[in-house]
Amino acid sequence: MPFNILVLSCLAYVIFLFGVAWAAERRADRGRLGWLQSPLIYTLSLSIYCTAWTFYGAVGYAARSGLEFLTIYLGPTIVFIGWWWILRKLVRIGRQQRVTSIADLISSRFGKSNLLGVIVTVIAVVAATPYIALQLQSVTLSFSVFASPTDDGFSPPGTEATAVWVAGGLALFTILFGTRNLDAKEQHHGIVTAIAVEAVVKLIALIAVGVFVVWFMADGPADMIARIDASEIADWNLQPGRWAGLLFAAGAAVICLPRMFQVMVVENADERHLATASWAFPLYLFAMSLFIVPIAVMGLERLPAGANPDMFVLTLPLAEGQGALAMLAFLGGFSSATSMVIVESIALATMVSNHIVMPVWLRLRPSRAVSGDVRRLVLLSRRISIGVVLGLGYAYYRMSGGSTALAAIGLIAFVGVAQFLPAMVFGIFWRGATRIGAALGMTVGFVVWAYTLFLPSFGADAVIPAMVFIDGPWGIGWLRPRALFGVSTMDPLLHALFWSMFLNTAAFLTGSLLTFPGPVERMQGAAFVRVFDTTTGSPRGWQRGLAEPEDLLVMSQRIMGDEDALVFFEAEAKGQGKAGYLPDPTPEFMARLERRLAGSVGAATAHAMMSQLAGRATVTVEDLMAVASESAQIMEYSARLESQQEEVTRTARALREANEKLMQLSIQKDAFLSQISHELRTPMTSIRAFSEILTEGDLPPELVANYGRIIHDEAKRLTRLLDDLLDLSVLENGTVQLNLGLSNLSQMIDRALASASHTKPERSFIIHRDLPMENIFIRTDADRLVQVFINLISNARKYCDAASPELRISVRQKGGRVTVDFVDNGSGIAKDSQALIFEKFARLTDQTRAGGAGLGLAICREVMANLGGTITYLPGQGGAAFRVAVPLRLERKAG
């Protein structure tokens, strides 16, 4: 196959995947999840367990070591069929705590400890490195086997150049795919769907090659079995120790691999999908492994001695002249590698940004307030992490020489991630497990793994001098990397697995038994261990009233984005029976907010941020008491009391607020009467005085003209006031005639700006607009909408107290609604006044600065109600900020 056509095919395939992902994401955005959340997609996405290693390497493994390759499939099968209750618990915990990664899970379990998050992240990144190298190696190998010079004589690049291109391409692909939205809990439907497609492709490819081997190269199953019997692969060469060890490693890996955790727990949409996966995933594995032995046997039989068995899947069809089948096999291997790299690097990037970058940033930040756009920082750090992870993989590929058999590299990674197992399994079943124990266990296991398996994999003298292998470091014989404590007869892999797991578990248990868990740890421990216990009482941990809701809103906007934060806060406020965007900081609300933020930046970081705003760094005695109380009954009782008390408080508050508002309205009504009298009498005074002067006669003509004009002006002023009052009463009665038509929003804003430019005081005012977004046609009453815009713009001109006043007009279209925000850079409107500004005659304090009678915003509110829209004040935007929302197409008069 000419290599340029091969490259084009790969690109076309990637673009196809991108299309699949994009279409799925569009579907999900529109809320039509449907089959995107089916158990089938979930099961297929789990198949990223089968990487290029399984695709190419399993055949090589079988050709080298016989049936031992089966352990890699049997381990997960045992876990999914026999231990699915562990998986179910993990999934339940993951959903309840909005866990973003395996690092987040362990950190969260042990008191939201960031130290543990860092340890897990480091181990995961290091352990994933050989695994990613393995994918690079297999794609590179398959490429060099398959590619041939083009017709016009270009020869394919060397393997090293290929590896660089593959690593770079995968990094770019992953960044494009995986870092488009921030909240890791708002699942990556696009990626999961693309991975499901890749799962189908690799299964079909492997089965196609298998069918070709059995029915076309051999004469059907009977002949094939005869050939297998004749081959030495079939010799039942069982090494019980090695089999048990490999089963254990594969079983542990399926739970602990960051990418498996990502698809199994983080991307899980429905716990019931796991029930399907518990039989369907082993079935998939079975199908994947079915033809491994025939392909291996046929490869050994037909291909020349010395051919790389890792490439049999590709070289067998090639040798038989089956170009199309070879292409399918190539794409199958390509699918296996890309899906693994994408999910693995997304999972690792999430961990690096949440557990290393964010905490460092939180600490280095000069002030307590959350400033700047955190979302951009998180996304950037994730993108860079993806690049770094792939770079490390490439470096490992180069350093290890790219020659080791695929299976050996994969097993190194398996044993590495297995170090999470004790902390994770004990963590969700044993409340006595502690942070110190987990940290000790994982560190010890990691060090032993690195010393006995990972570093030696670079080869003697690469990292560890050859002498150390023979005599031990500093001549200490019992510390030899391949013979710890003098155990020298074991297989190196088994040796590393045994000692790392044994010492890890021992350190973990010792550490846990010798230390006492802190309060947050106990709380989290209870939440994890008793996750199926639904009566675990009310959320504890946050106390009422310590944090300012506005501060929380500002912080959340930085993390979740303005729109999502406002929607969340508004819904919470509504739940408490309050209007506006600022709910009371009740413990329940704080807990929900923390979980929501944890979905974006991880539990430990979210907890730290909330703690700073709530003004405390540790947990109170009350929290400790609540946690220490083991009796579920007491907790339930107190929770009920608490909720009753809260209900009463809430009602009382609602009453108090209503009363206050009534009183204020009554005061306002009096003030209005006095105001309206003043507003009417003032022009009348001028009119009466000057008309008497004119009737008294005896005036020079220029004075007559001048006084006549004053009478005219004041009469107009009276008319305007009466018009406003009339307008308001018509709008309020709902008897207004709307003049509906299609109008361009941009032109409406132009008109409003032109009208409002006459408003006094005349001063230079900078207007920021977003013209492309404004180019929308709205079906509404344009004159009425412009009236509202004019009011808001002239209010900004009148009241914005900034030295160099600016007004930002931003437009957004979402679904059938258009919102127009007017935000100035002044000091805004005081919190206690925000609720009143839309009432009639609620002109704020300084009476004389205003021109009108205080009817403007009241009229705006009525106009918007008539246009089927709303006008609201947006708190926490810096200056005074108003949001006008209108339906894109107003059909007939609303209401």
Add this chain to the structure above:
Amino acid sequence: MTARVLLIEDEPNISEAIRFILSRDGCDVTALADGTGALDAVRAAMPDLVILDLMLPGLSGLEILIQLRADPTTQSLPVMMLTAKGQGRDREAAERAGASHFMTKPFSNDDMRAAVRALTQG
């Protein structure tokens, strides 16, 4: 002799009307549009009559009146209060504070002239 009147009124048109009416009646009228400098202006000019609007930017007319009455030099100065609010409450407050006369807007020019004459002839 010509009576000197200090007029403190923030509506420019009303201020102009009163200035014209009283000037033609032989008064020497000085007009101010703001309450802030009003006290100093009164102390500097010591006019025969002060006409004060109740609602003023800066210092309100009522506060100016209270401070004038608290100062021995201006204690007995004739002060006429003007208001467009016309509520009984405002009138009572002005009289308690020591206003010499109270006039509601709109007024007739004759009433204005008569009141000024009465207050400046004492």
